[in-house]
Amino acid sequence: MKPDKEISYDDILAKKGRRYLGYFCSYVPEEIFHAAGYTPVRLLPRPRPLGEADAHLPVNTCSLARSCLELAFSKRGAGFSAFAFAHTCDTMQCLADIFRTRLPDKPVFNLIGPVNREASGAREFLLQQLEALIGQVNPAAERKITSSRLLKSIKAYNKLRLQLDQLHKKRRELPAVEFYRLVQAAMLLPKEEALELIKGSRAHREEAAPHALLAGGEEKPGIYLHGGMLYDLSLVSLIEDLGGRVAGDNLCSGTRYFNLPLVKPLPGEGPLEALADRYLKRLPCAAKHPTLDDTEGHLVRDVAESKAAGVVFLHDVFCEPHSWDLVILQNSLQSTGIPHITIEMDHMGVTEQIRGRLQAFMERLKGDL
Amino acid sequence: MKKYRKLKSNALLQKIVQKDYLKSRVLHRLGPSAWVTSGFPVEILRAMGISPFYPENYGALCAARKASARLCQEAEDRGYSRELCAYGRNHLGSLYNPSRAPLKGLPRPDLLLACNNICGTVLKWYQTLSRELQVPLFFLDTPYRSGGDNGEGAVSYVEKQLHTLVEFLEGRTGRKLNEDRLLETLELSAEATRLWAKVRDMGKHRPSPINAPDLFVNMAPIVVLRGTKQAADYYRVLLAELEGRVAAGEGALLRENFRLLWDNIAIWHRVLSFYSMFTEYGACFVVDTYTGAWSGTWDAGEDPYRSMARVYTRIMLNQGIESRAAAMLKDAKDYGVDGFVMHANRSCKPYSQLQLPLRRVLTENTGLPGLLVEADMCDPRNYAAESIKTRVEAFLENLA
Ligand code: SF4
Ligand code: SF4
Numbered sequence: 001m002k003p004d005k006e007i008s009y010d011d012i013l014a015k016k017g018r019r020y021l022g023y024f025c026s027y028v029p030e031e032i033f034h035a036a037g038y039t040p041v042r043l044l045p046r047p048r049p050l051g052e053a054d055a056h057l058p059v060n061t062c063s064l065a066r067s068c069l070e071l072a073f074s075k076r077g078a079g080f081s082a083f084a085f086a087h088t089c090d091t092m093q094c095l096a097d098i099f100r101t102r103l104p105d106k107p108v109f110n111l112i113g114p115v116n117r118e119a120s121g122a123r124e125f126l127l128q129q130l131e132a133l134i135g136q137v138n139p140a141a142e143r144k145i146t147s148s149r150l151l152k153s154i155k156a157y158n159k160l161r162l163q164l165d166q167l168h169k170k171r172r173e174l175p176a177v178e179f180y181r182l183v184q185a186a187m188l189l190p191k192e193e194a195l196e197l198i199k200g201s202r203a204h205r206e207e208a209a210p211h212a213l214l215a216g217g218e219e220k221p222g223i224y225l226h227g228g229m230l231y232d233l234s235l236v237s238l239i240e241d242l243g244g245r246v247a248g249d250n251l252c253s254g255t256r257y258f259n260l261p262l263v264k265p266l267p268g269e270g271p272l273e274a275l276a277d278r279y280l281k282r283l284p285c286a287a288k289h290p291t292l293d294d295t296e297g298h299l300v301r302d303v304a305e306s307k308a309a310g311v312v313f314l315h316d317v318f319c320e321p322h323s324w325d326l327v328i329l330q331n332s333l334q335s336t337g338i339p340h341i342t343i344e345m346d347h348m349g350v351t352e353q354i355r356g357r358l359q360a361f362m363e364r365l366k367g368d369l
Numbered sequence: 370m371k372k373y374r375k376l377k378s379n380a381l382l383q384k385i386v387q388k389d390y391l392k393s394r395v396l397h398r399l400g401p402s403a404w405v406t407s408g409f410p411v412e413i414l415r416a417m418g419i420s421p422f423y424p425e426n427y428g429a430l431c432a433a434r435k436a437s438a439r440l441c442q443e444a445e446d447r448g449y450s451r452e453l454c455a456y457g458r459n460h461l462g463s464l465y466n467p468s469r470a471p472l473k474g475l476p477r478p479d480l481l482l483a484c485n486n487i488c489g490t491v492l493k494w495y496q497t498l499s500r501e502l503q504v505p506l507f508f509l510d511t512p513y514r515s516g517g518d519n520g521e522g523a524v525s526y527v528e529k530q531l532h533t534l535v536e537f538l539e540g541r542t543g544r545k546l547n548e549d550r551l552l553e554t555l556e557l558s559a560e561a562t563r564l565w566a567k568v569r570d571m572g573k574h575r576p577s578p579i580n581a582p583d584l585f586v587n588m589a590p591i592v593v594l595r596g597t598k599q600a601a602d603y604y605r606v607l608l609a610e611l612e613g614r615v616a617a618g619e620g621a622l623l624r625e626n627f628r629l630l631w632d633n634i635a636i637w638h639r640v641l642s643f644y645s646m647f648t649e650y651g652a653c654f655v656v657d658t659y660t661g662a663w664s665g666t667w668d669a670g671e672d673p674y675r676s677m678a679r680v681y682t683r684i685m686l687n688q689g690i691e692s693r694a695a696a697m698l699k700d701a702k703d704y705g706v707d708g709f710v711m712h713a714n715r716s717c718k719p720y721s722q723l724q725l726p727l728r729r730v731l732t733e734n735t736g737l738p739g740l741l742v743e744a745d746m747c748d749p750r751n752y753a754a755e756s757i758k759t760r761v762e763a764f765l766e767n768l769a
Contacts, residue, residue, distance in 0.1 A: 094722035097690035121529035128522040324493035
């Protein structure tokens, strides 16, 4: 697999000899499944022909849910041995129920963790839930999850997160499509394979092209991407074609996948406590109860740190949690004077209208430089 | 020709609800008040003399008074997507432009209290309110009960948070919770809940003395007056009237031809016109999945906090598809229905996103015909009157 090529589910699932776990969200503790012998493969939204999923979900359901249900029902989806959810938004809540009842032959796991990480008893409850999850995975898995296996998996994932974090810090040197392909590789491929790819990438070979500069030598305007899922990278290519660069992001399929802290057991505590602590300390997603600072505070700071000139919100109109946050975030960027634009995505690729709007936005940013 | 019997108790209901509203308006000036979600453990507030106001219930009222479309628009003009729950949009609209809102909007609260046992939307909605109003928010996290075995663990988690809630309320209002008052309030709440369950049970009679639109109107006390004496008193009156109907062999409809099950929130902006299409055909909604949502009762044998935690995590929308399917199948049988109507409610994802699979389960298990109507509880712009009429009539003619 090469980072310049789109990674398809066909290719992944065609490889025999592994037990693939289709999983939905960065709150799913992949380490637990990895330790049980599963190969976790993230489910991402793809351009989607109409199909069987429409008989199960109303039309105002986000395209992530619809296209992944379609995948699970398809012939290709038969390659998954099991599925895993983590409770987040109302749609995921319902989708997990649909998977469980419509695909009765496969285990469908669901980690129902706390929504409010600051609630009293949140950590204790989460620990119980993680233990319960292990109790469910063990009978279905090919090998039993032991503490040492889990620690080994945690190590592997920490390594991967660290590599992705380093890549993220060097993203100025790297075409954005390549960066996101590598993040996708980490989510989709066996971890060992993904690590090799990342290590072999241009950024790591220290032969990075002066990718961030315009022909005249000045810095390209940086764009910060904010929203849920991004799978089809044509929009990212377009930003670069229009003379911009992607400086940073807060996406489910971007930095929210690997953001630190790492999973580190505290002295006297075990791997589950460590997994719980990362869950509670990581940058929360829109469906969790964040502190005020997690939302607009984090965005404004992260935009400044990444030296982005403007923000592009990638928005699925049917996504409730992000729709609510969008207004708050737009208003706070307005008041801090950071230019921004909202692109409505249905994961059907870049339309002429999107191209036109993005072009105008890029012209504006270049004018501001 | 008249086809429907009006409930006499409704005049009393109107009086009670209005009186409570006026009282809250006054109390709110004298003491603390809070905006709360419909599934919040309000007994604690009542016992502390904190006046609760219900934005969801206010949404139903605005829709019934034909104000919700313009209020939703007010929110949309400020960037809120038309795809967000209309209760939320309607409420924000009333905040942005109270002059266009019924009752000039809800009185500004001192506190915001949200619980996700009905949906995750309320979390985002109340976060927004907290920012807009600069009012502190307490968020009670009641884990979804589905698939996994989180029963007792979830109850313990919620129980802990209830104690923190009390600390939060005491800290913010300077009032102390009197445990005896709490027990009294819980008992009043349980009494009203038991009576309300009996009211809903009356639909099992043939003909049914009650129709779902009656239940929609009469559910107000179980939601907004939960934990008060008025709620229980009112349901006693209502129950007596219904028992009188049964004794006289009178149904809610003058002629009951079919018995139906209703799923999802009422179409508040069409409570008369929508349901009268069914009345025309003598189709009575003898049972529904919505008004039974407030059915858990406190167990006096258990610690009150633990018991509340149990009741409030078991709210219907917080249960997985299996429980919902089982409850609907049981209702279909117990109430002897001839078919079911599901309101695919654009606003409410947690309620509506499971309906297609639920319909399949119901049809496969009962062989009963089912109709899915796409509409919205609060946004009348999501209601295609002509096509709905055609579909409803076709369904009813088929039943006949
Ligand atoms: S958070 Fe949004 S995009 Fe993600 S599953 Fe939920 S509704 Fe869909
Ligand atoms: S209508 Fe549905 S989405 Fe809206 S507040 Fe009620 S439960 Fe939540």
